[in-house]
Amino acid sequence: MNFPHLFSPLKIGPYQLKHRLALAPLTRMRASKPSLAPRPLNAEYYAQRATAGGPLIAEASPVLATGFGNPGVPGIYTDAQVEGWRQVVDAVHAKGAFIFLQLWHVGRVSHSSFQPGGALPIAPSAVAIPAEFKAMTADGKVVPYETPRALETEEVPVIVEAYRQAARNALAAGFDGVEIHGANGYLVEQFLQSRSNLRTDRYGGSIENRVRFLLEVTQAAIDVWGASRVGVRLSPYGIANGSGEADPMPLYTHAIEQLNPLGLAYLHFIEPRSSGSGRAEVNWQGVPSAMVLCRPIWKGVLITAGGFTGEAAEAAIAEGHADAIAFGRIFISNPDLPRRLQHGFPLTPYDRKTFYGGDVAGYTDYPVYDAMAAA
Template identity: 55%
Template sequence: MDILEDEHLEMAASQPLTAHPIDMSNFSHLFSPLQVGELHLAHRVVLAPLTRLRSTQPGDVPNALNATYYGQRASRGGLLISEATQISLQGKGYPAAPGIHSPEQVEGWKLVTQAVHEKKAYIFLQLWHVGRISHSSLHPDEGLPVSASAIAPANGQLAFTADFKHAPFETPRALGIEELPGIVADYRRAAENAKAAGFDGVEIHGANGYLLDQFLEDKTNHRTDIYGSSIENRARLLLEVVDATIEVWGKGRVGVRLSPYGTFSDMGDSNPVELFNYVLEQLSQRGVAYAHLVEPRVGSAGNGDPIDDSRPRTSHIFRNAFDGVLISAGGYTADTAEETIADGYADTIAFGRLFIANPDLSERFRINAELNTPDRSTFYGGTDKGYIDYPSLVEVQS
């Protein structure tokens, strides 16, 4: 999940936050315009993809509450990236996460895109197949979760079940080579559904230990066919998905999220620099709208670990590998975001927990206002509490 990633649940930062003015007066880079593919952004404060588990059941259908949430966080010329959204029932890994594979889900997402567009903002839908990070109770007709290889996450990690409980991860079933065109077709249909729902583009979730990442990294991919062994083979499925999605949207409306050096969901690779340099070079050749990199200093994707600044900085290591707009996510504040953009290591910054608690985050940054403190107990599941009831500046000042 990118719980808060960022992105499981995908969160973009993982250390305690306090409500205090940001000690920085000049955000000239953070609030400069930027061309991202076919979009012209007015500023560079992006909503990270944040799993919140509040879709209508049964059916994983987005609803009016979700529309209010996204509408609150939309600002003129700003970019929002939706929570991770499953492309198929097989791709589901969390109860009440939304989908984009049924007519009802498409209609539900229309409420969200309309609310965002009323604020003159943009929104991309994040396309998601969790692979092995699932449980058979979430898709009983589909059977076991699937992955690149039949390797379960390390002992001690727990999956979500259909009733919001935890259970040990099951050993996934390795996808047969004859099944992989069907996975690509599911992504294509999801991209088509996202267009029908009124989104401005899509982001392919290739990060945080989900299916496409499971094919990329050699800790989880032990295949010996054309989807395994070499870096080119392990990247094949991701790039086939990218190509199929570009056919639907055009290259200027497709982004890709990656998590080099990420360990969340028991991930790892023997040579991450070579692997992700190759992937980013391939994405450059395809001219995608942006690459979105998760900083590994936030190791548990929002599960509460402190920020570890000793971890490699992906924005530093891979900046030159991608010839396009780079979004960086993971533990940023306004001042570190400004510094990162000013130094050229990223073009825009995605914020997670700060955006959860501050629906008008870009305006608060702009005028150096105090920040609300997020309530972690309300991050996942529930109702409007901790979701749409954080006060805006207007409400605080009235």
């Protein structure tokens, strides 16, 4: 058997996994419109990538109507969306796999055309994303990001409660757990980082204050699910969407130390070499490794993601840097990725042009290896 460490059992929370290869949460922008509910095509996509005893993390799903920055993204705040997700979960469970839902709010990574009533996007502070990054409007135009509206102190608990309700909705949809999206420059990370958080209240200033929103959102999910079925995703050295801390380690060391005693199912890193890789290939030479730097700090199960090959995933687990590896782009084009890696079958290359939006093409039409070999 190839990659004996990658294909060894692992327990995450109450779940006994048969292998350590996860589907990373991947925005694909193919939900029904205008309901933004998952549809049968989405259920087919996830079922194709479900392997018995294996973990999937479903795509980031906004917890509020203000949380969108892209068209066609599925939400988790309406009854229709819950019903749509239930179809997905049922299809995955029929394959004997586990699936978590990633809870999301984009914050300032949005445009007023996505916002209810055309309002400005919300954020910890009225700090726009730098000009070198561009927003997409609801009708597909590429424009500079707007300066967001800073949340009032009394509004922050309202957002936390939206995460709590989204966690309840995910439970109602039948998911096996939830993951808090605290990475890639979205709302949680905007609170974490000093360049996007200029607040002077209890949510800003000191590292302790900037970590508060992450902890409150995580606790809200724990209140619904129990800690053993909640994960958190972070990107300590990421630069996506104008994010980045001059010296990340003091901030993320404190955040991880505060998460440690909660008893979470796992912590999930995005390796910095993968920051922004959904939109372009990234030169990752010479960048630090989140898993290597933070593994000594984190006491629980550690998942990491970011451009891994089978060989690199095996090495990361064998060397103790991570407990599981989440694959993204090559899982898109290889729905049977675990089997291909385990048996040394060749991989199908992905087509970046079909990552976002569209329908079947580049989504559910990638073949499994047996079908290719028989053709």
